Amino acid sequence: SAVISQKPSRDICQRGTSLTIQCQVDSQVTMMFWYRQQPGQSLTLIATANQGSEATYESGFVIDKFPISRPNLTFSTLTVSNMSPEDSSIYLCSARQTHSTDTQYFGPGTRLTVL
């Protein structure tokens, strides 16, 4: 299984600012994913990040609000831009290993609170 770390683990931010979340995997992976988990809710996919190409966003999520970078096969970042209190959530990174066709492994999540 892949070991995934995220930074920061939590943050409290002011309305109108931006936060960049980092996701690091301990092995090369083909696909990385970013999810949002609003308080008491399930996980919703924000976007899929493939190395060497633009991220693919799900309905309701746009690049201007959630820009994503994927500079190599082990790292990705998600930026939450121009934050509002509605962006208060847990943001989770996941990855699927290059030689695995199914299982996604998850990072520990970043708990974001916007005041």
Next chain:
Amino acid sequence: AQTVTQSQPEMSVQEAETVTLSCTYDTSESNYYLFWYKQPPSRQMILVIRQEAYKQQNATENRFSVNFQKAAKSFSLKISDSQLGDTAMYFCAFMNTNFGNEKLTFGTGTRLTIIP
């Protein structure tokens, strides 16, 4: 689009007892994967068990087993000899196997409490 339904928002069971969490899904695909993930208060998502749709045999991982009924689109999780550490949110998830569309669709979760 696929949907995943977990009809039990909360469950509780005495330690050492057996509990079954239900999950149904809707898809027009014939080949896919199904997963159960556990999310304890630490919020780390942990894979519990997975099932390939083309396999008729139910998956088993130690105390965890599934009852996969493809025709009924049902995928329940059975936890035997439950332990205090099993207390967590449990999410059922579906994944399409079509290349480029391998995203996970999650159910709303079941909060399981193991009572000492």
